[in-house]
Amino acid sequence: MNTGTTGTLYIVSAASGAGKTSLLRALMERDPKLVISVSHTTRSPRPGEQAGRDYHFVDESEFRRLIEVDAFLEHARVFDRRYGTTYAAVEADLAAGRDVLVEIDWQGARQIRERLAQTVSIFILPPSRDALEQRLRGRGQDSDEVIASRMAAAVDEMSHCGEYDYLVWNDDFDTALADLEAIIRVRRLRLAHQIGVSADALAALTGGAVGVR
Numbered sequence: 001m002n003t004g005t006t007g008t009l010y011i012v013s014a015a016s017g018a019g020k021t022s023l024l025r026a027l028m029e030r031d032p033k034l035v036i037s038v039s040h041t042t043r044s045p046r047p048g049e050q051a052g053r054d055y056h057f058v059d060e061s062e063f064r065r066l067i068e069v070d071a072f073l074e075h076a077r078v079f080d081r082r083y084g085t086t087y088a089a090v091e092a093d094l095a096a097g098r099d100v101l102v103e104i105d106w107q108g109a110r111q112i113r114e115r116l117a118q119t120v121s122i123f124i125l126p127p128s129r130d131a132l133e134q135r136l137r138g139r140g141q142d143s144d145e146v147i148a149s150r151m152a153a154a155v156d157e158m159s160h161c162g163e164y165d166y167l168v169w170n171d172d173f174d175t176a177l178a179d180l181e182a183i184i185r186v187r188r189l190r191l192a193h194q195i196g197v198s199a200d201a202l203a204a205l206t207g208g209a210v211g212v213r
Contacts, residue, residue, distance in 0.1 A: 006196075007094040008187055009116060010101050011109045011164075014124035015154030017135040019170045023124060024101055026173075027180050034184070036101040037089040040066065043081035046141075074104060074111035079153070083108070097197075099184065106160035120187060122180070123164040127171035129155070 014020035040056045063082045075084030090100045126132040170176040202210045
């Protein structure tokens with residue numbers, strides 16, 4: 001699926017509070033060739049979230065209907081809520097040559113890798129457990145009991161980071177952002193991608209078509 005000028009699907013995962021969403025928003029502001037898929041979820045919107053921009057907010061019955069018609073590339077239950085990425089959310093952009101970011105947990109990442117072999121997976125890590133807990137408490141939205149539950153879930157999520165292609169430490173925001181940019185830039189410099197987007201220029205320089213070894 002990822003040949004020629006077809007875009008790359010980037011799976012990005014992190015424990016809640018690791019700063020993934022802020023990093024990806026900053027990355028997209030710097031790179032107009034990136035798009036982010038908008039997932040479906042059965043949870044309620046958080047303060048500041050907008051339907052269609054952050055998530056497609058649906059009820060349980062609509063989510064089950066989408067499962068029945070095989071609309072999801074991946075879906076999972078997290079914190080008693082459902083999340084899923086539809087095929088429609090990524091296929092058109094990839095076919096048009098755009099690189100697509102998908103924010104999912106390790107369960108969804110496994111499902112996508114099973115269905116689409118040509119993906120790039122990135123896991124974003126906080127500098128420490130203490131730093132992660134401070135970030136979760138800094139939101140001021142959850143009780144101690146909820147924080148403890150989220151920390152336990154975060155440790156479980158981070159235990160799967162070894163399944164990913166790249167690890168990015170979010171100790172310093174600017175450094176982590178530069179690391180994400182580097183991963184994407186390197187992927188775009190691959191020979192197969194360069195042939196796809198610059199075939200005419202390469203032919204003019206070399207006197208003919210350039211083959212992939």
